[in-house]
Amino acid sequence: MKFSLEWLKYFLDTEADTAQIAAKLNAIGIEVEGIEDPAERLAGFQVAEVLTAEKHPDADKLQVLSVNTGEGPPLQVVCGAPNARAGMKGVLGLPGAEVPANGMKLKKSAIRGVESNGMMCSVRELELGEEHDGIIELPEDAPVGSSFADYHGASPVFDVAITPNRPDCMGVYGIARDLAAAGLGTFKPIEPSAIEASYPCPVEIRTDDPEGCPAFYGRVIRGVKNGDSPDWMQRRLIAAGQRPISALVDITNYVMLAFGRPAHAYDLAKLSGPVVARRAKNGEQVLALNEKTYTLDDSMTVIADDNGVHDIAGIMGGEHSSVQEDTSEVLLEIAYFDPEAIGVTGRKLGVATDARTRFERGVDPAFLDDGLAILTSLIQRFCGGEASDVVRAGSPPSEPKEVAFDPALTARLGGIEVSETEQKRILESLDFTVSDDWKVSCPLRRHDIEGPADLVEEVVRIHGLDVVASVALPRADGVARPTATPEQKLERRVRRAAAVRGLNEAITWSFLPVPEAEHFAEDGETLWLLDNPISEDMKAMRPSLIPGLLSAAKRNADRGADSLRLFEIGRRHSRAKDGSSDEHPTLAVLLAGEKASRDWANGKAAMFDAFDAKGEAEALLAEAGAPVDRLMVMGEAGGQFHPGQSGTLRLGPKKVLARFGALHPATLQAFDVDGPVMAVEIYLDAIPAKRGGKGFARAPYTPPALQAVKRDYAFLVPADLAAGDLLRAAKAADKANIVDARVFDVFAGQGVPEGKKSVAIEVTLQPGDKSFKDEELKAISDSVIAAAAKLGAELRG
Structure with a gap:
């Protein structure tokens, strides 16, 4: 402002x-x-008098002026303004001055062969208005030679x-x-003078939307003559960034900027029937003052007559009923609109105006009559006319909030001692009413005052925040206790682990466009949609972190990034069984582009695949404390993933800890991303907590006294059997002696029956205090073969 x-x-x-x-x-x-x-911008411009004005010898539209600057001989200036004449006073820009409108630096020059020592300036050139038909004409008493900035009152x-x-x-x-x-x-408070009404208001004014427009006041002024507003008003409006238009428009803008009270003036001749504040009808349209047409719905309050909508209430007036130069009768409207409704309407229509900014924050509901009186008096003063009675439809909020206040609270909350006398003075100077028993009545315009703490804030900020002493917080003796929760520690641990693994952290919005959120929603899941989103592209709470990483990957790829390794830790949002919002801490990883750049040996770049995603998932789960050696690899990663190149990591058939793999081509197409792209999503809240606490000291690791024994097995298994299932079966065959199992070969083709594959595994046995005997090794081996047979595996050879 x-x-x-x-x-x-x-x-x-x-x-x-x-x-x-x-x-x-x-x-x-x-x-x-x-x-x-502005005085700095007007440096080099001064009041001057035109002594003579002669026709230019080589140009029909130019004149050669002799200009008195107040000191020294007259200067010769070439001027093309039609109103330039002998005897007038205007504004002369001397060589070295810079024209505010275009930044041109003035200098001595020859124009059509005639020397010119400056420029006589127009209003527009000095950015004092839009007029550009001629040069500025100053009154006869303007002091020649004085600085124009001083004369003009540049402030x-x-x-x-x-x-x-x-x-x-x-x-x-x-x-x-x-x-x-x-x-x-x-x-210097303003006390509007009483306006004498000359006749009953000829227009019916009412509000049919008491929720959106609790109060709608108006009156007619007839016999007005529109024109230019006074110079002092234009000067103030220009300083505030407003373009002067006409007296009637400028007066409404002036009252808004001076008192924070938007109002509107209608050309009465363009209205038909009662003027009503009502809800719009779905599909109704209005051509606004910005020359744009807006389509309305029944949640929006409008000002309308029998012909339709004329005003988007509290936001922008309509073009059809706007005042013009020939307007002779005006209807003044000043109203109180519900702040929340104005905010919703403004966001739906995407319209930001000075009026909306004030109404959606909450204007003073007690300023309706005074505001209308000030508007009326200014119009009658500068445009003439007779005023009608005031019509008051509805009533604004009128009950002031009363707060019981204890002056001692200022010291306790504000940390500063302020005398009761000074506190009372401060509050009363801000228009609060303070009784003897410290019941504080708040002015209606102070919507921000809710309780005693807000009054403390008023006292402290006016008394001076700079005098509040800096005091250290009390600290208990002893060793500080840890403040981080187990969940926070887990997130810190996996964040460091992801960074160490070469992943770059991204932070994306928690909101998504509805189509993207629907693409990643679980089957049958209802999205959380915001009633008042920042924009339509941020309307749904994210059900997954992957969409945000996909958008980040696209932005980076569009800018030439060849390899992307991103991760994010955040919350995904779903509905709990009772219908409330549920947040789940999640770690997401996205791998796209080249895993390794092309070189002379390989010839082409290596791309990420599903096994890379699985590796990241297992490594990060291990860092998070999940029992990775007991996890099951299963399918059903979701429709967003490629069905043949994805999976889930589960602790039991139903407890999903993570999903990983290649994203489905349809997902990549929906996000306009070139593939392949791998993704991981780890559900941190699904990882079981470790039982028992960790002590400060741990027993040192002692390696086994005896060497481990390894045995290889090659099984014919069904082609659709997961190798991980075979490994789990082998490990479970003898938990006391088998410490590890791994796959070292998979083969399908010649020599292997159709529908089968050969999987070779290495099983590691660890003896305890004595070596295995042959019969013990045979018993363990038989148990491994038997466990594999339960999965349909058959020992080869």
Whole structure:
């Protein structure tokens, strides 16, 4: 929000300079983002008088002026403005000055063979308005030779950031009140004079949507003459970043920026029948002032008449009923709209306006009558006209919140001693009412005050946050206890492990576009959809972390990345059985592109495959403390994965700890990613916790005294039998003596019956305190063969 120092001083009597005001604004929580001094831009421009104006000898549309600058001989200036004439006073840009509108640096030059020593300037060239038909004409009493910046009253402009909880400071008036409370001057409150009504309001005004528009006030002013607003008003609007349009429009904008109170003026001749605040009908359309057509639905509040919608309530007026230069009768509208409804409508339509910003934060519901009176008086002052009675449809919130306050709370919460007298002064200067027993009544515009702690904040920020002493927090004696939970420790451990394995951590949004979320939702799972998403592309809570990594992989691949190894630790969201939201800590890995670059030996690059994904899953599960040696490899990784190149790692048939493999081509097509792409998703909350605690000391590892014995077995097994199932069966055949088993060969083809494959495994036996005897080895071997036979395996040879 921008405002000029001159405008601020209209509401605040202060001798403080720009730097002092900026410092105090920052101190009371109104952050100054920048200060611009127009006088710097107008340096080199001064008030000058045209003494003579002669036709240019070689150009029909140019004149050669003799200009008095107040000192020295007159300067010769070539000018093409049609209104340039002898005797007028205007603004002369001297050589060396920079034109604000285009950055052109003025210098002596010859124009069509005639020397010119500067430029007579128009309003647009000095960025003081849009007029460009001629040069600026100053009054006869303008002092020749004086700086135009001083004559014009160029004032520094503050650019401040207003936090969403302070809509009362969305106008210069509210900022002046805060500064006065902080001791930077005296606040000058505005007391609107009573407006004498000349006739009954000829228009029926009502609200048929008391939820969206609790209060709708209006009156008619007839006999107005629209034109330009006064210079002082245009100057303030320009400083605030507004383009002056006409007196009627500028006045409504002025009241909005001065008092934080949006209002609207309709051309009465363009309205038909009652003017009503109501809900829009599904499919209704309105052509707004920005010349865009918006399609509405029945959740949106609008202002309409018999002909249809004229205004998206609280956001933007319509083109059809806007005031023009020939407008002679206006209907003034000032209303109170529900902040939440305005926010929802604005986000649905994608419209951001000054009015929406104020209404969705909450305007002052007590300022309806005063706001309408100020609007009326300004219109009558500059446009003339007679005002009708005020029509008040509905009523705004009118019950002030009362908070029981203990002044001692300021020291306990704020860490600063402030006398009760000073606390009362501060609160009353901010328009709070404080009774003798410290019952504090809050002004209706202060929607942010909910309890005593908020009043402490008001006292402390006005008294001065800089005087709050820095005090160390109390610390208990002894060794600090660990604060991280087991879940946090697990996430830290696997994060380090993933990074050590060469994976790059990504952090993606927890929200997804609905189609992407639906693609990764479990069968029959209902997505969590946000009522007020940041955008339509962030409407669904993610059921998986893989979509975010896929989007990151696509962005990197589009920028030339050949190899992508990404991981993310975060939460995926699902519905619990009772319908509530359920969050699951998850680790996701994505491998795409080249596993190894091409070289002279291989000729071409090696790509990632499903076994790489399985390796990452097992390694990270091991680091997380999962019993990897007891995990089962099974299918059913989900429809997002390639059915022949994916699987799950389970602890028992039903407990899934992870899924891994190549993503399905349809998934890659849906995300516009070139394959192949491997993915892993580890469910950290499914990993069983270790039983018992770990002591500070561990017994040293003692290697076995006797050498291990290894035996090889080659089995004919069904072609669809998983090798992992065969290994588990072999290990379970004699748990006391078999310590490991691994596959070292798989073969299918010549010599192997159709529907079969040959799987060779190596079984490691570890003797204890004595060596195995032949009969013991035979018994163990028979148990391995018998366990394999239960799976349909047959010993070869």
